[in-house]
Amino acid sequence: MRKWSIIPRRTEHALRLTTMRAAFASTWARLYRQVFWLSDGHRNVERISILLHKPSDKIEEVTYELLVSGHINVQSDEKELGMDPVILKESFNLVAPHKEAFARYFYSQLFTHYPQTRQLFPPTEEGMRRQESSLIATLAVVVAGVERGENLTQVIRKLGERHLRYGAQAAHYPLVGQLLLQTFQDFLGDAFTPQMKDAWGKAYEIISTEMLKGASQSHDEGTGSVSASMELPNEPGPV
Template identity: 25%
Template structure:
C-alpha cells in the first residue's frame, strides 16, 4: 500500500507527465537498450523507430499516475498490455530492470525538478504498478500452459501452406511440428511469431491476428507485406515472411492471446468493419459466426484501395451467399477501371456515417473494427456521432495500444484504408 503522501506526490506529477511523458519514455528506451541490449530480442524495433512504443508507454505511465490511488480503474489497460507481455515472454525478472531505467530517465529529463522526494515516490509507485502487471501476467502464463493443447514460451510449428490473397497480402497455415493438439482461442486473438532472420543481430517477434475460426488443426495468419508505403522503411518480418519463408520451414509461435475478442454470449447483431489487413481478426470472427452462431445477423464491411489489394473477397462473398444472415459490403477509395466494369464494390471513397446508417440494419448491435489508426479514428468518430454506446464499440490496434478517444493527432473525418 502506498502512503497518502506518496499518492499525493505522484498525482502532483501528472501535469509534468502530460508535458514530458514522451521525452521520458524516449530516454528510458535509450537507457534500457544501452544497458541491456539483450532485450532487443524481445522488443519490436520498427515500433521503436516510429515512436509508437514510446508514446504507448508514456500514455500508460500517465494513466497509472492519474489513478495511482485506484489502480483497479486501469485494470482493462493492464490486462491488454499483460496479454502482449505474455505472448512476448516478458517475465517478473524484467520488471526491476525496467524500473531502474525508468527512474533514471525521469531524473535525466526532469533534472533538478526530479527531487529526492519525487524520485522516492515514483520508485515506490513503480513497485506497486509492477506487482499489478506481474500478478495478471502470472495468471495468463498459467492459462496458456494449462489449457488443452497449450504450452509456455514458444513452440515449433511448420509452415504447411502459403496462399497469396492479394498483391500485398499472403496467408500462412502453420501446424505443430510435434503433431500434437494445439490450443483453441477466441476469434480476434493473436499469436506471436518469433524469427531468426539471417544477417540480423537480434531475433524479431511480431504479433499477428489469427485469421480463421478456432477448432482447426492449424493456425492461420494473414500478413501484409509492409514495403509499399512511400518514405516508410520496409517491415523486416513481413518482407521475410513473404519472400523467404517457404512451405516446410520452421516457425516459432506463442500460445494465442489478446483481449480483442468476439463476445459469443451477446445474441444481438454483429457489425464487423475493417480497413486493409485489419480484416484478419474480422475474418476469424466471421467464420466463427457462420460456423457456430448462424442465428446472429452479421454485417461485414471492408475498405480497401481497390480489387487488387482486396484480400479474401471471394471467401467472404461465399459466406454471405451460403448464410442468409450475413451481408457483405466493399468500399474502394481508388477503384480500377476493372473494378468499375465488374461493379466489384459498393461505395467509392471512404466509409462514413451516412453510408453506415444506410447499410447497417440496426444500431442496436456490437461493433468491431480494425485497420490503420486514421481509419479507426474515423470509424470511431462516426459511431460515436451515431450514438453507439461505448460498451458496444470494440477495436484493436496493430502494434502498441492506444485510445482513439484521447489520441493527440488531429482528427480526420475520412481516412485511407
C-alpha cells in the same frame, strides 16, 4: 507477505474522494467498501476477514485492488506501500510537455544498458515511435486512474498478459523500474525530489506486481490472449 502482517490504512486522498463523490458507492462492490472503512491502520487482513466472515485470501485480494487504486496504503513488517496521486501527478506533469523526448531517452537507455531487451520491441523506427507513445499513454492512464480512485487492477493485469505474449520475463521488470526512475531523475534534475522518487518507486513496485500476476494467470490458463476492450491504444510491444 504474511496475511497477519498486512495492515491496510485508508488514505486521505481516498477519504476526500468518498466524501465528495457518490461514485465510490456505485462503482465499488459492497465488500470493497467494507474493507475500505475497516482499514484503519490497526486491523490486519486476518482481523478484517473475521469481522466480515470472509476468507482471508478474498480480503487480501480486495486489499490489493484498493491499494492499486490509491484508496489504501499497506503496512507490513518489511515496509509500507501506497500510491500517492498528488506526487505522481505533479511529477508526471513536469515531464508531459517533453513526453516524446522523455520516452525516447528511456528506451535509448534501456537498450544501451540492457541490449538483450531490444528484441522484445518493434524493429522499425515507426514502430518505436508508437512504442514511445504507448509508454506515455500507460503512465497517463495510471496517474489519472489513481487520482480518480479507479480500479486499475484488471487493466494492469491485462498489460502483464500482453507483456508475457511479447516475451517479457520477470527479470526484466526491475531493470525497467530502475531506468524509469533514472529517466525521471535525468530529465527533471533537482526538481525530481526524494519524495517523487519514493512515490514512483512504490507505484512501480505495485504496478509490476500486478502485471506479473496477470502474466502468471495467463500462463496458467495456457493463453496469451488479451481482451481488446482492455488494451491501451497503440501498444505494439511491452512498455
